[in-house]
Amino acid sequence: MPHRYDWVVIGGGIHGTHVGLRLLANKKVEPASLIIVDPEPKLLNNWEKQTAATKMKSLRSPLLHNIAEDPFSLKRFAGKKPKSRKGKFSYPYNRPSIDVFNSHCKFLIKESGLESLHVQEKVKFVNICKDHVDLVTVGGRIFQAKKVVLALGQSEKINIPLWAQVKSSRVMHIFSSDFNWVDIKKHSNIAVVGGGITAIQAALYAESVGAKVHLITRHPLRKHQFDSDPTWLGVNSMRRFAEQKDYCKRRWCITQSRHRGSVPPQLYTTIKFKIRHQSIHHYESPVASLHEDDNGLKIILDQLDPLKVDRLILATGFENIRPGGEMLNHLIDNFKLPVAACGFPIPDERLAWHPKIYVSGSLAELEIGPIAKNIAGARAAAKRILAR
Ligand SMILES: Cc1cc2nc3c(=O)[nH]c(=O)nc-3n(C[C@H](O)[C@H](O)[C@H](O)COP(=O)(O)OP(=O)(O)OC[C@H]3O[C@@H](n4cnc5c(N)ncnc54)[C@H](O)[C@@H]3O)c2cc1C
Incomplete structure (x- = not known):
């Protein structure tokens, strides 16, 4: 029983x-x-x-x-x-x-x-x-x-973009169960893909251990203190949300109010400083494809020159x-x-x-x-x- x-x-x-x-x-x-x-x-x-x-x-x-x-x-x-x-x-x-x-x-x-x-x-x-x-x-x-x-x-389910769905020990998703930072060492040449807080934190950490970091984002870096509008913590917004009986509109409202792929101002300032001083290289472009040979990875960017790196960290969420x-x-x-x-x-x-x-x-x-x-x-x- x-x-x-x-x-x-x-x-x-x-x-x-x-x-x-x-x-x-x-x-x-x-x-x-x-x-x-x-x-x-x-x-x-x-x-x-x-x-x-x-x-x-x-x-x-x-x-x-x-x-x-x-x-x-x-x-x-x-x-x-x-x-x-x-x-x-x-x-x-x-x-x-x-x-x-x-x-x-x-x-x-x-x-x-x-x-x-x-x-x-x-x-x-x-x-x-x-x-x-x-x-x-x-x-x-x-x-x-x-x-x-x-x-x-x-x-x-971790989110692995289509172009990154290759079997390679050089490509790691930051939230995959076997991810670790051990391989990211001084002078290693790494790319971090993602425009949100996770990617920025990862890029800053990799730079702090001496790696040469290339940050690839699809959009300009976005600055928001929180990942959704703080008015949603208040009663007025919630009352209006509850009054909305159309669930499609509620879903739309959720999507609009979440600041996906954004960074709090403190981190934004730090990463911008590093980018300006070229200790982190920023590429604002979608990735078209990824290729691997004996020497490492080649990342083909939609609008910029290809990039050669030893490792690729996906910080593309779930x-x-x-x-x-x-x-x-x-x-x-x-x-x-x-x-x-x-x-x-x-x-x-x-x-x-x-x-x-x-x-x-x-x-x-x-x-x-x-x-x-x-x-x-x-x-x-x-x-x-x-x-x-
Ligand atoms: C890196 C990171 C930083 C974040 N920082 C903040 C922050 O500063 N402030 C904030 O408010 N939010 C933050 N969040 C968002 C959110 O608060 C966290 O993601 C939080 O961990 C979500 O908690 P959860 O319980 O929903 O999910 P999880 O922590 O994923 O827990 C869900 C659990 O359910 C279990 N489970 C799933 N299916 C089953 C099943 N069928 N049977 C049994 N168990 C099951 C899983 O094993 C898992 O342990 C952050 C998220 C991330 C990823």
């Missing part, structure tokens, strides 16, 4: 961990009646791997966007005295360093006992039954749940597809769960896609709006899910 839990959270990233912490903190569930199912070896593993790969030093979001229920928890954790807070927050918006943010996460997970509720499995099927939900994992385990939260993230693949198709096809024309769930305002199934992250985008995938979106989603 499968064990039955009150709550099962699928996905142990920022979103799943945050909702798990809130469920426990608000005593909505006994620890024995909650699990977080995720194939990664520990909670927040994806977050740690991705942020480590980019070599980012601080978050883009402010201090109050953290995974504790109380937004001031991270501030308290960092210590009151200016000396203890030194180096932990950056101007502007008191953006936490990645170290203090991650230490705070570890502290919360340990303190709440959440790590012991992590089951290392990937969920393959979700079946809605009369009084519970059945979850079947790839490893063949079956769990039953009264309520399920889908917090699957958006990192299922595919912007609905997460959950077959598991979600099964729910949509067999249980008629509502989806918009863009294929994403239409949950109610409490993020219930079904009375027993809740969504967070990109799956909640059509309710939470442009901030849905971010830490602020995780906070907004958990608040609504727990408000039942």
Whole structure:
């Protein structure tokens, strides 16, 4: 007989961990009646791997966007005295360093006992039954749940442009599981492709270790403090968004409000300085094709001369597809769960896609709006899910 839990959270990233912490903190569930199912070896593993790969030093979001229920928890954790807070927050918006943010996460997970509720499995099927939900994992385990939260993230598929789909150890995507910086050494000649914050951080890091860096972007560098308009954190924008009943218009609004491929002003100034002083070479052109021979890679640019490099780092993000693949198709096809024309769930305002199934992250985008995938979106989603 499968064990039955009150709550099962699928996905142990920022979103799943945050909702798990809130469920426990608000005593909505006994620890024995909650699990977080995720194939990664520990909670927040994806977050740690991705942020480590980019070599980012601080978050883009402010201090109050953290995974504790109380937004001031991270501030308290960092210590009151200016000396203890030194180096932990950056101007502007008191953006936490990645170290203090991650230490705070570890502290919360340990303190709440959440790590012991992590089951290392990937969920393959979700079946809605009369009084519970059945979850079947790839490893063949079956769990039953009264309520399920889908917090699957958006990192299922890394985005590899067509021209870069070659089998070569010289071409690496920064978010691929085997990516590492070991090969990027002094005097190596590397190209970084991508125009967003990840590419800029990677280019700056490679330059700092002495590599000769060529940054290739499709568009001029774009400067934005946050990756979506901060008015989306306010009630007025959200009220107008909720009043919009046409989901195509909501999707359009999300797309328009996200500053994809943009860089915060501090990084923008640094990279522009390096480009001006030619310590990083910037090429503004789409890539036409990529060729490899014994000497290295040749990148053919649409509008500029070809470029010869030893290595190519793709910082082209993740595919912007609905997460959950077959598991979600099964729910949509067999249980008629509502989806918009863009294929994403239409949950109610409490993020219930079904009375027993809740969504967070990109799956909640059509309710939470442009901030849905971010830490602020995780906070907004958990608040609504727990408000039942
Ligand atoms: C480099 C980087 C920096 C970022 N910086 C910021 C920032 O400063 N501020 C901000 O607000 N946002 C930031 N973001 C955006 C966002 O907050 C992060 O991407 C965050 O990690 C998203 O959390 P998540 O839980 O949705 O996804 P993930 O961390 O990807 O977690 C989802 C989890 O679900 C699991 N999963 C998926 N399918 C299944 C399944 N079928 N069964 C079981 N488990 C499953 C996965 O294994 C994964 O562990 C950043 C993103 C990146 C990539």
